[in-house]
Amino acid sequence: MRTPFTIQTILFLLLAVHSLPAQVTPTVQDCLGAIPICQQIYTETLSPSGEGNYPNEINPNISCTVGELDCIWYSFTVDQSGQFGFLITPNDLNDDYDWSLFNITNASCSDIYNDPSLVVSCNAAGGGVCDGLTGATGASIYSIQGGGCNAINPTINNGSTPFNDLIPVVAGNTYVLMVSNWTQSNNGYTIDFGLSTGIGIIDNTPPAVATISGPTSCGDQNIDLVFSEYLDCNTVDDSNFELNGPGGPYTVSLTANACDNSNGFDNTLSLTIDPPISSLGTYTLTITSQGAFPFQDICGNPIGQNDINFDVTVPIQIAVNIGGDTSIVCEGDVLLLNAFTQGGSYVWQDGSTDPMYSVTQAGTYAVTVTDACGSGSDSIGVTVLMEPPQIDLGGPQILCNGESTTLDATSPFSTFAWQDGSTLPTFTTNEEGTYTVVVTNACGSVTDQVFLDAVPPINLDLGGDQVACEGEVVVLDATNQEANYLWQDGSTDATLEVSASGVYGVEVTTLCETQSDEVEVLFISETAPELGQDTFLCAGDTIFLDATLPGASGYLWQDGSTDPVYPATQGGDFSVEITTVCNVFKDALYIYFIPYINFDLGRDTFLCESELFLDASTPGPAEFQWQDGFDKAYYVVNKPGIYQVRVYNACESVSDTITIKECENCSIFFPNVFSPNFDGINDRFVPQGECPFEQFEMKIFDRWGALVYESRDPQAGWDGTFNGRGVSPGAYSWWMEFTVMENGRPRSDIATGSVVVVR
Secondary structure, eight states: OOOOOOHHHHHHHHGGGGGSOTTSSOOTTSGGGOEEOOSSEEEESSOOOSOOSSOOOSOTTTSSSSSOTTOEEEEEEOSSOEEEOEEEEESSTTOOEEEEEEEOTTSOGGGTTTOGGGEEEEEOOOSGGGSSOEEEOSSSSOSEEOSSSSOSSOOSSOOSOSEEOOEEEOTTOEEEEEEEESSOOSOOEEEEOGGGTTSOOSOOOOOOEEEEEOOOBTTOOEEEEEEEEEEEGGGOOGGGEEEESTTOOOEEEEESSGGGGTOSEEEEEEEEEESOOOSOEEEEEEEOOOSSOOOBBTTSOBOOOEEEEEEEOBOOOOOOOOOSSEEEOSTTOOEEEEOOOTTOEEEETTSOOOSEEEEOSSEEEEEEEEETTEEEEEEEEEEEOOSOOOOOOOSOEEEOTTOOEEEEOOOTTOEEEETTSOOSSEEEEOSOEEEEEEEEETTEEEEEEEEEEEOOOOOOOOOSOEEEETTOOEEEEOOOTTOEEEETTSOOSSEEEEOSOEEEEEEEEOSSOEEEEEEEEEEEOSSOOOOOSOEEEETTOOEEEEOOOTTOOEEEETTSOOOSEEEEOSOEEEEEEEEOSSOEEEEEEEEEEEOOOOOOOOSOEEEOSSOEEEEOOOSSSOEEEETTSOOSSEEEEOSOEEEEEEEEOSSOEEEEEEEEEEOOOOOEEOOSEEOOSSSSSSOSBOOEESSOEEEEEEEEEOTTOOEEEEESOTTTOBOSEETTEEOOSEEEEEEEEEEEEETTEEEEEEEEEEEEEOO
16 A cells, blocks of 8 residues: 655745755745645654745735745646635644645746736634634635735635635646744644545556657657656655667666655656667657655656657767878888777778778878777878988067067977976067077987077157257257167267257157157357336226246246236236246336326206306316317316317327306296186296296185185196186185206295286
């Protein structure tokens, strides 16, 4: 009787992979490693911890569980449609387990995280009476229950009871169940699938070969098998496999599979054939569960005998190597060519069929080798030499800076020994020295050597531009080793003495390169620059005082500025101190500042006094010319007229004109009687003035002081009425306030009086 393959056994086999990196081999804590349901009851006494090698398979945003805490996965395929149910009983009834069932018939484990439609039933209820037993038992009508307990109408986020409704399942569909240990204790649980009786979820199907990848050409030696379900590694052995075909016998061994890594289960096996396939034809791989190893799946279902045929139809090119082109170095020597291949036949260029061929003279030699897998050929050229090597490294050589040279002692069929022990036919160097090589072939040895002379690089620098005093001599030095010189004046010495200002250049040449450089030499004159004579400066202008002296090292003006050119915008004393390597020079001048002409004769006016003074004075120096030739700044006016003056200096000329009028005397006349009888003569009381009124207000009162008329219109006048009716004859008082323009200025006044109305 078969011993049940319990979860404890699977865990014992799988927990060994927990130390492997994620995304390597699935365990029972991963969907990909889900336990096929082989029996009704699984008892777990040692809960695993963690989330397996594929963590985060559950998305808490679309699942009622918060994830997969210390989880275990189960899988099954339904034989007949019906109701699926199960019961989880914690070994400690205070523990809380959550679970979720997914339909992955048309999906994969990796789809569970993002596809909420794969969730068939889920329960995460817990706390209080919801701890302990849980499962899909039909004890409620709900298929989805989130966390908590006793919620009415539970949702993905709220739970009511630890029990869900039985789950309708469809024949042929595949499901995975994830059990999550919310409490995360290690007490374990028992899961009973007995409520699913009649739908055929127990795995009774023997494993079968799903795919085979076998040899297709001679020389192959690997076979990869993928089975329809996981295999129990303890039941698989090399003895379960036998290969028959041309070129045998063959030995088959298991290699590079999960069983070799002690994972305990795998659905993929790799086989190695020894020796490799050596003939074309049809081969048969026989798989059997006979003998000491029953070859079972992890539910104990044994595999039946399988005979799998495959054809090897691709020949291979046999690698034949009788050596590279060579030589028999001395007359009378023999070169032995070896084309031996296991199981091969041979044909040489002259028809001989031995694997070995003796060569005693120059020529081309070829062989074709054939065996059960194919054929191959090779050829070689042989040269007969009758003397030692001939080499010539040449005479002494020049070696330029940064360059290297390659000495070539190449000679066919020879060996080489350089002074440093290197053995290549060429020697590359960038250093000065003597280099020696010994070249040897079968007929003797020769030695040659050469000297490499390193030419130093040109290091040319005449320095920066120089300043010297008149009478001195400056020596320019371009000295370099093993060089020739050419200065701008045609001289060829390494140095050049100069005593005049100018630009001096040199070209330095060696056997390797040419460089050039130039420098400017300035000789300072002992003659000091001059700022010039004292001068004047017009307002708004700028005088640029230029103290530039070629070769000067510094300038210092009276205000501390240090530029060679000083912009003067106002008058005063200006001085500069110029420093050179030869001397210190000083100069100064005074600038007279002439301000803008600024005067105003004023606006036109009136001559109301006996005389009037006109002022054309302006700041700074100026000359004056009045309309009558008068040349002073002040002019006395004693009669009306037009007066003009021109004020001028070295910078500008400005003119102004003013008109002087007769003095005005604006008299106002007030009638003392008028007759408002509408005869067109003296009908209104209207004041008369010699100048127009700028402002005007008039009020008229009767003998009792009552206001009978007022107006601000000086042209209107009083028509002798009050409230539309003529007033009584007699005297009436008036008051008047007015403003007139007199001598160009407003004059205000108040006048009073009386007027008599006559009827």
